[in-house]
Amino acid sequence: MLSLDFLDDVRRMNKRQLYYQVLNFGMIVSSALMIWKGLMVITGSESPIVVVLSGSMEPAFHRGDLLFLTNRVEDPIRVGEIVVFRIEGREIPIVHRVLKIHEKQNGHIKFLTKGDNNAVDDRGLYKQGQHWLEKKDVVGRARGFYQENSSVEDRNYLFLILEL
Amino acid sequence: MAAELHRAGEAVVWEAIVGLAVVPTAGQAVAVVKWKTDDKPVKIDKWDGSAVKNSLDDSGKKKYVENFGLIDGRLTICTIACFFAILALLWDCMHPFPESKPVLALCVISYFVMMGILTIYTSYKEKSICLMAHRKDPTGMDPDNIWQLSSGLKRFDDKYTLKPTFISGRTKQQREAKFTKSIAKFFDHSGTLVLDAYEPEISRLHDSLAIEK
Numbered sequence A: 001m002l003s004l005d006f007l008d009d010v011r012r013m014n015k016r017q018l019y020y021q022v023l024n025f026g027m028i029v030s031s032a033l034m035i036w037k038g039l040m041v042i043t044g045s046e047s048p049i050v051v052v053l054s055g056s057m058e059p060a061f062h063r064g065d066l067l068f069l070t071n072r073v074e075d076p077i078r079v080g081e082i083v084v085f086r087i088e089g090r091e092i093p094i095v096h097r098v099l100k101i102h103e104k105q106n107g108h109i110k111f112l113t114k115g116d117n118n119a120v121d122d123r124g125l126y127k128q129g130q131h132w133l134e135k136k137d138v139v140g141r142a143r144g145f146y147q148e149n150s151s152v153e154d155r156n157y158l159f160l161i162l163e164l
Numbered sequence B: 001m002a003a004e005l006h007r008a009g010e011a012v013v014w015e016a017i018v019g020l021a022v023v024p025t026a027g028q029a030v031a032v033v034k035w036k037t038d039d040k041p042v043k044i045d046k047w048d049g050s051a052v053k054n055s056l057d058d059s060g061k062k063k064y065v066e067n068f069g070l071i072d073g074r075l076t077i078c079t080i081a082c083f084f085a086i087l088a089l090l091w092d093c094m095h096p097f098p099e100s101k102p103v104l105a106l107c108v109i110s111y112f113v114m115m116g117i118l119t120i121y122t123s124y125k126e127k128s129i130c131l132m133a134h135r136k137d138p139t140g141m142d143p144d145n146i147w148q149l150s151s152g153l154k155r156f157d158d159k160y161t162l163k164p165t166f167i168s169g170r171t172k173q174q175r176e177a178k179f180t181k182s183i184a185k186f187f188d189h190s191g192t193l194v195l196d197a198y199e200p201e202i203s204r205l206h207d208s209l210a211i212e213k
Helices: A005-012 A015-043 A152-161 B002-007 B011-021 B049-061 B069-094 B101-126 B195-211
Strands: A049-051 A066-070 A082-085 A094-103 A109-114 A138-146 B023-025 B028-030 B129-135 B145-153 B159-167 B174-176 B179-182
Touching: A015 A066, A015 B069, A015 B101, B049 B159, B049 B195, B069 B101, B159 B195, B179 B195
Parallel strands: none
Antiparallel strands: A049 A066, A066 A138, A082 A094, A082 A138, A094 A109, B023 B028, B129 B145, B145 B159, B159 B174, B159 B179
């Protein structure tokens, strides 16, 4: 026999209380969503927090580290900075360092990247026939990071590097 | 099954309906379930503070014709906030970032403004009022009398406070009465709300306010 005793609490609620419970749940989800969108607006980046997926930036970043990004128009990209970019046609962003930059008078930039731990630059990763990356491929520049199992000295060293 | 029948006198009818409706036919059991629990005695976890308060509040409300103005206000604010969130989500899907930046900024700010409004509303306007009811004046000439019910149950405390307030529509005067009792007086050891102990208290308060018209 079907016993719905555990649903008694729900059955005792009238329509308004049920709707309020649904709204409550909706508001929890909405709060998380709004915080994420708010971060997107503030940093200007479409993905303000990313996770490092490969070991190509060791010893600076290890797999599993969190990176905080900004993508403001006023900040120009300079050689030596760590950028997160997306290659056309690929979903997953890559975290590498900028190696060379060609800059025009009007501010248009072409740049080349390389992972610290890689032997060669990223031309092999780019699209067929593409030799340089442009501003539109950039998701953001690393401004801060979070590492789970690092010692205090390592963290201070890395903060210095990122000029926080 | 027998224990349930023994404990809840009024529930015999309900149990019988469900029992009769379960007819095993060719290996299938069809159960017709009655959704409303009006005749079933209220049983909750007696250690769960919010469940206790809710069940006491709900039983106290049964006498009155409820006016939903306050609750509707709160529901409206929450609905508007969720609407902004959904708008932001859909707009961002249709117009990818960064073109959607101004709309997103607007939605985020509006959402948090609505949250602020909601907090202010619950703290000041609603306070602890859980019921607003209108008792229509029988002569039809004077404006409605308003009954307000306010209740409180502190966390991890067992003292439940019920405070009905009577606002006369005619003279705009406010009268209130309250009682504070331990919830142990209204629930038996298994968590069932004993209406026989609770209802006289409510009626007593209600009458004491109603008499002095």
